[in-house]
Amino acid sequence: MRVFIGFRLPDAIQKQLIAVQEEVKRASLKGSFTDPENFHLTMRFIGAVDAEEKSAIEAVLARCAEGQAPFLIETAELGNFFKKNKRIIWLGIKENSRLHQLYDQLNAALLKQKITVADEVGFIPHLTLGRGIVLSQDWESLCKVHLPPARQMPITALTLFESVRLNGKLVYRPIADFPFAGRKASADQSDSCTETE
Template sequence: MRLFVAIEIVPPLRDAIASLRGSLAGVRWTDPLSYHLTLRFIGDVRDRARQEDIHHALMAIRAPTCTLSPQGPGVFEQEGGLDRLWIGVARSDPLMHLQRKVDTAIRRAAGLQVERRRFLPHVTIGSVARPPPPVMSAWLTQWGTVPPPPADATHFTLFRSLRGPDQPLYDPLAEYPLG
């Protein structure tokens, strides 16, 4: 079972982000129902006891509600593949506190290594073959001036990732309250 921990993006923030759909040609847009902010990728966990350890570790987390303050869009350039479009989320103290607690709990429960990449809070909104630089630059500038309104996150979720026909499907397994 391929697992990750994330904050699900719900209305009205989900609707505001979804308004970008169709604003750039050639993009395979992510289904808005799949919008999430990953706190920690876990990976494939087949052992039922380890899955339960992860669930119990996440249940023990106590963290305050955090406000998700969207920023402008960005792009992760991928070699030989599709670039990923995303909406950034400001690194607030409550969000960073939650991410550290989740990371620590998962490392202990699942025996994972320390994540080497710096945590960059974002919501993936689509993938695209690299458009010409002037087109991408204009799109980033246009949509970077009007970020969506902030929203409060009241829980985080343990998800299972499944292969879908076109895009992965994310099945929520358990929700954990904040606040």
């Protein structure tokens, strides 16, 4: 199975993403847009694992969640980057030290357990709206489009997801949730419309 670690999204954030996605669609000639049922925030993509590796990952997530208190993150501006010359457009997450600390902790715990993770360049928290997007206008014009107001969302649990195809459709299926132990929430905020190539 192919797995990754991330967060489920509340309904309010999903509705915001659908509205933003519609704006991107109007500005696009073509692309593969994320099914709203698949909206999520990825913390770490792992890749293919066997049953033993899956159990080791779940043990890591349980330990990481045990020492975490819930916190708040907030959506930011549109962003994009390219993979193999294909544009991926996403809604960003405002700079948040708690989120980055959790990412670092998670990486260290996976490494300690010798769990192999997929290569990546830095951690850019984002909510993917579509892949292989070809715009009908320039990026700067799309960045200026009026978007729904930023929304805060509570981060209260890590989730292990499986990436599968069901009846030809890509589905990100939650395998298990690992709730955080504490109660206090906090937020860090900054915003930017970033283009990364």
